Amino acid sequence: MALSTTNLADKLAETHGLAKADARxxxxxxxxxxxxxxxxxxxxxxxxxxxxxxxETPERQGRNPSNGEAITIAAQRKLTFAPGKQTRDRMNGN
Structure with missing residues (x-):
């Protein structure tokens, strides 16, 4: 089950005695x-x-998978997340 912002708000409201709307x-x-x-x-x-x-990922060359034709893939900005030590340890059962 995925944790949605609604579920997260419900947990925050319950744990800290807040109104659900305020937690959201x-x-x-x-x-x-x-x-x-x-x-x-x-x-x-x-x-x-x-x-x-x-x-930042630079522009690069790729291939169209349906016909093998060369294409240019535009530069992009991607969001990355690196877990901290405490998070990594918890994910690994430590």
């Missing part, structure tokens, strides 16, 4: 701030969780 506003604001910072080229580091940052 907090979660939406946090993710909006992370997104804005990363889009501006900043690295976002959350202690004991991990880092979000942009990775």
């Amino acid at each position: 506003k907090v979660i939406d604001a946090v993710f909006a701030d992370i997104t804005a910072a990363v889009a501006a080229g900043e690295e976002v580091s959350i202690n004991n969780f991990g880092k979000f940052k942009l990775k």
